[in-house]
Amino acid sequence: MNHEANGRILLVDDDAVFNQVLGRALSTRGFEVRGAHNGKEALALCAEFKPRYIVLDLKLGTESGLGLIPSLNREVPDARILLLTGYASIATAVEAIKRGAHDYLAKPVDADQVVQALLGNSVQQQAADLKLPDAPPPLKRLEWEHIQRVLNDCEGNISEAARRLGLHRRTLQRKLAKRPVRETPPR
Template identity: 45%
Template sequence: MSELTTPLLMVDDDPTFLRILQQAFKHHQIATVTAHSPQEALPLLQSHTFQYAILDLNLDGESGLNLMKELLSKHPQCKVLILTGYASVATAVEAMRLGAIDYLCKPASIGDILKALDLNPETNSNNEAAVLEEESDEFQPMSVKRLEWEHIQKTLIEHEGNISATAQALNMHRRTLQRKLQKRPVEK
């Protein structure tokens, strides 16, 4: 296993998921620092030096990619993994373009996460206690609402999080866009 001289940063707006992931890393003797929002994470970027970070793509309606840009501007050596329950090719490409080392869909096992971060490639990802959620091998096409959510996220990224510019590009009223962003996207 690679030696960590600094804690690993984890930012996710789901407290249960964050706690489970933190316990899994503790089991692997990896110290973590957690935040539930970009606002909680920003002060941590000033007080810590991070070699590794795991960021949720959707942080309560805000893009984790914006936080990743801030993180990499302060700690360019940091290896960032994006985790998301709302994966799309567009967001994966954008995350990699902006500097993420990998992009994993939730559910992801601790073994997959360690392997993506290159912390312990020999980890047995078949360990059922480490699996965060059960994976499904069946292909399911995205619903229209889900496709709309992905398109909104892509357009929001293209306009660097600017709600007004995104609404204009989508030919949508700004309040309508804000309501859509406040809702959790539907599953596939």
């Protein structure tokens, strides 16, 4: 698989090891890869490198990858943006697409999944191949997604989100510290 014509990828993740490992794997697949660890580095590299593809992490230390998407789109309007996150939720996926991301994947991911998503074969194809679950998602999962949606609406302000949810701030912080509930119970 060779992608020389438009094969420039910018990886934006605060985890240097993840950036290095994924970058090496994508390089072996024929892509030219550069890495950034924060929004400032990413925008500077976009101006210089002009990537065709951008792989962006949702959490960049204290920054949010969601907030960086519009700036990246202004800098390289033709770039295809893939948002990665370790805390996947429907609310975050919808917000990422609204802000200009082209696709969204939950970590852990491998290089082949990233390549498929960058080339436009991920979410649409997977949605066509998926069977709907027999049961609705667990109530705890729905609660977690609702909390994520409200927190996103509050631009990450825990106190404001807690007020809107009718929770004490510490209670909300405890709920946020927990990992999200799985979509389907393990078999």
